[in-house]
Amino acid sequence: MREYPLSKIRNIGFAAHIDAGKTTTTERVLFHTGKIHRMGEVDEGTAVMDWMVQEKERGITITSAATTCFWKECAINIIDTPGHVDFTVEVERSLRVLDGVVVVFCAVGGVQSQSETVWRQANKYRVPRIAFVNKMDRIGADFFNVVEKIRERLGANAVPIQIPIGAESDFQGVVDLLEMKAYVYSSEEGQETELSLEEFPASLRELAKKERIKMLERIAESDDEFLEKYLNDAFSLEDIKKAIRRATISYRLVPVLCGSALKNKGIQRLLDAIVDYLPSPLDIPPIEGFNPLTGEREIRRASEEEDFCALAFKIMADPHVGKLTFIRIYSGFLKKGDMVYNPRKMVKERVARILRMHANYRENIDEAYAGDIVAVVGVPSTITGDTLCSEERPIILEAPQFPQPVISMAIEPKTKADEERLVSSLQKMTIEDPSFKVHTDPETGQIIISGMGELHLEIAVDRLKREFGVDTRVGRPQVAYRETITKKVRQEGFYIRQSGGRGQYGHVVIEVEPLPRGSGLKFEDKITQGVIPKEFIPAVKAGVEEAAEYGVLAGYPVVDVKVTLVDGSYHEVDSSEIAFKLAASQAFREALAKAEPIILEPIMEVEIVVPSAYLGDVLNDIVARRGKLESTEPSPGNTVTIRAFIPLAEMFGYATVIRSLTQGRGIYTMQPSHYSELPESLAKELISTVRGVGALCELSSKSEEVK
Numbered sequence: 001m002r003e004y005p006l007s008k009i010r011n012i013g014f015a016a017h018i019d020a021g022k023t024t025t026t027e028r029v030l031f032h033t034g035k036i037h038r039m040g041e042v043d044e045g046t047a048v049m050d051w052m053v054q055e056k057e058r059g060i061t062i063t064s065a066a067t068t069c070f071w072k073e074c075a076i077n078i079i080d081t082p083g084h085v086d087f088t089v090e091v092e093r094s095l096r097v098l099d100g101v102v103v104v105f106c107a108v109g110g111v112q113s114q115s116e117t118v119w120r121q122a123n124k125y126r127v128p129r130i131a132f133v134n135k136m137d138r139i140g141a142d143f144f145n146v147v148e149k150i151r152e153r154l155g156a157n158a159v160p161i162q163i164p165i166g167a168e169s170d171f172q173g174v175v176d177l178l179e180m181k182a183y184v185y186s187s188e189e190g191q192e193t194e195l196s197l198e199e200f201p202a203s204l205r206e207l208a209k210k211e212r213i214k215m216l217e218r219i220a221e222s223d224d225e226f227l228e229k230y231l232n233d234a235f236s237l238e239d240i241k242k243a244i245r246r247a248t249i250s251y252r253l254v255p256v257l258c259g260s261a262l263k264n265k266g267i268q269r270l271l272d273a274i275v276d277y278l279p280s281p282l283d284i285p286p287i288e289g290f291n292p293l294t295g296e297r298e299i300r301r302a303s304e305e306e307d308f309c310a311l312a313f314k315i316m317a318d319p320h321v322g323k324l325t326f327i328r329i330y331s332g333f334l335k336k337g338d339m340v341y342n343p344r345k346m347v348k349e350r351v352a353r354i355l356r357m358h359a360n361y362r363e364n365i366d367e368a369y370a371g372d373i374v375a376v377v378g379v380p381s382t383i384t385g386d387t388l389c390s391e392e393r394p395i396i397l398e399a400p401q402f403p404q405p406v407i408s409m410a411i412e413p414k415t416k417a418d419e420e421r422l423v424s425s426l427q428k429m430t431i432e433d434p435s436f437k438v439h440t441d442p443e444t445g446q447i448i449i450s451g452m453g454e455l456h457l458e459i460a461v462d463r464l465k466r467e468f469g470v471d472t473r474v475g476r477p478q479v480a481y482r483e484t485i486t487k488k489v490r491q492e493g494f495y496i497r498q499s500g501g502r503g504q505y506g507h508v509v510i511e512v513e514p515l516p517r518g519s520g521l522k523f524e525d526k527i528t529q530g531v532i533p534k535e536f537i538p539a540v541k542a543g544v545e546e547a548a549e550y551g552v553l554a555g556y557p558v559v560d561v562k563v564t565l566v567d568g569s570y571h572e573v574d575s576s577e578i579a580f581k582l583a584a585s586q587a588f589r590e591a592l593a594k595a596e597p598i599i600l601e602p603i604m605e606v607e608i609v610v611p612s613a614y615l616g617d618v619l620n621d622i623v624a625r626r627g628k629l630e631s632t633e634p635s636p637g638n639t640v641t642i643r644a645f646i647p648l649a650e651m652f653g654y655a656t657v658i659r660s661l662t663q664g665r666g667i668y669t670m671q672p673s674h675y676s677e678l679p680e681s682l683a684k685e686l687i688s689t690v691r692g693v694g695a696l697c698e699l700s701s702k703s704e705e706v707k
Contacts, residue, residue: 004073007282009077009281010099011099011328013064013079013101013102015081015121016106016114016115017112020104020115022104025261025267029270035068063090064079064082064093076275086452089433095127099280100130107142107143107258119156129248130255131254132258133257136167136265140635160215160255161176162256163207174259181194182199182200183268183269185264192268216230216240220243222243223247226242280371287309289397292395302371304369307393308333308340310330312326315384326374327375333369334351334374343387347381351376352377354366354368354374354376384399402434407457410448412472453670479602481600482551482675485597486595487596489595492507493587495583504578505575506568506581506583506584508567510563510584512591521559522561522562527565538577547586554599559600603647604671606644606645617662625650627650630644654668
């Protein structure tokens, strides 16, 4: 039997730029809801939600952690997400299954680079959100500046429903603009005292009145139902709350609150806002998918009366119970021991256990219902993005989209005995993390791991040693270059073999042409009048895709190219799928060589915050790194925020450089932005190096054969 009705459930996440304080905010939320009885600290490595050894050591969140708490008769399922760009995949898959999100902003830093990324991800999945301006007690805190930046840089209709009482060391509490009440915090334990505005200076009362009028005007602009009541001056407190809720859920308004999570100020009011303004599963549109048997659109409503349907959004290897699969249930219910159907794999699996998670702690439960976020044991075939449903009424939901890795490095076990364990451990890690890739270099035979940044790979190597007991040696990180073309070319490809009996015959004519950056590889079939039978077209496409894995210049994947199959011929007896696949592969490679290929390199969007005194040195260094300056903005505390685009190849070891240039006072963050053409001189050097390594490997292989 369901404990809480659907209208009383909130599935929310906390997301932010690194070091904005979202894990500390989550920790305070758990304390005030009675989930934990002692508040942990991120800097001390005692935060409950940062449970991994690597998280405790570094003071950052690496993996998303789920928990459930209760406030004002509501059950709040929370996912705390990482802020570091290297682990943005955790934010991506969490936002796919959440109904609402609290975006935490630093009162000093404001809208930072990862804040923008998180906001775009929330836009992509249409997730309603609340903004919480944290760290109001820090030097340089400016609440209204952050609100303005949210409007300018994120294009959001940010509406303060609170204003701070003081700032920096004088930050005392908040004024609720709906009730026109002040909440003052007397200690760091979060003991709040409710006071009337009359007990405060006249200047604060006047500011509160002005901000309330602005708030009401913005709400009226966002909600037609409230507009009529506002114009007639016939609205109540309940009318304002309902209007904010409607406008928030429909993405027309973002309520803004403030506080200091570290000093335990403003958390109770944030919890009230989560309950009052973020949606329940009933408030969001029914989930859409398609029937794998008919291809027709299917929908599921949030109700246990519907057929069961859930999305697997995270896999975690647990040393005690094995593989944990985190699922969001959209419809129906699930009981321990039930059979579930995976339509992508077309397999049925039995759910052995259902677990309610609290970070890495588990609570066994017998059943779960629509709207719940739980972990299950006993579905080994299921991976991130798979749908679990009833076999009688199958549905496939849209899976989260994950970014491609931008950095790679070679890895090998220190001892031959560890080779098998290394391979199996890496396989487990790729199942857990879709942005972590592993492949074997066909020329060198080395195992190559790829990820989103240096820290991502560093954590992976550390986990291999601590969790899986595999000692490794690693090479210097390598950049994930790509190849593309610059002109349109038409090319024929033949594969003809005759050896007595039945032969092989494949003949294709393709056109290749460049596409805009970020387009990937596209294939189009323009065959008419059956010059190539339809059953051979998939083989042609497969041949092109296989050949595109290794470019003609330096063996990097080929992107931003459109391939059009325009003509060809076949033999009634000798033609086969393999013949057309090989013909297409040959035609594509020859076309690439004629289409003036170039090498592309990944460009990073970099945000650097430095004291003004070091601005010149840092700008000179950016230019030396082939960087393109985007903007410089004055920041609180006599600092400057620099935004620039810099090639990833020039950013290795930058943390040490920026500390050296600024006497340890500069910080930076970066995230993948786009691919751009590598300068010709560097491209020639890269091609020469890659071919030299290949030649050495070939020579080494031949000498081994001679021996």
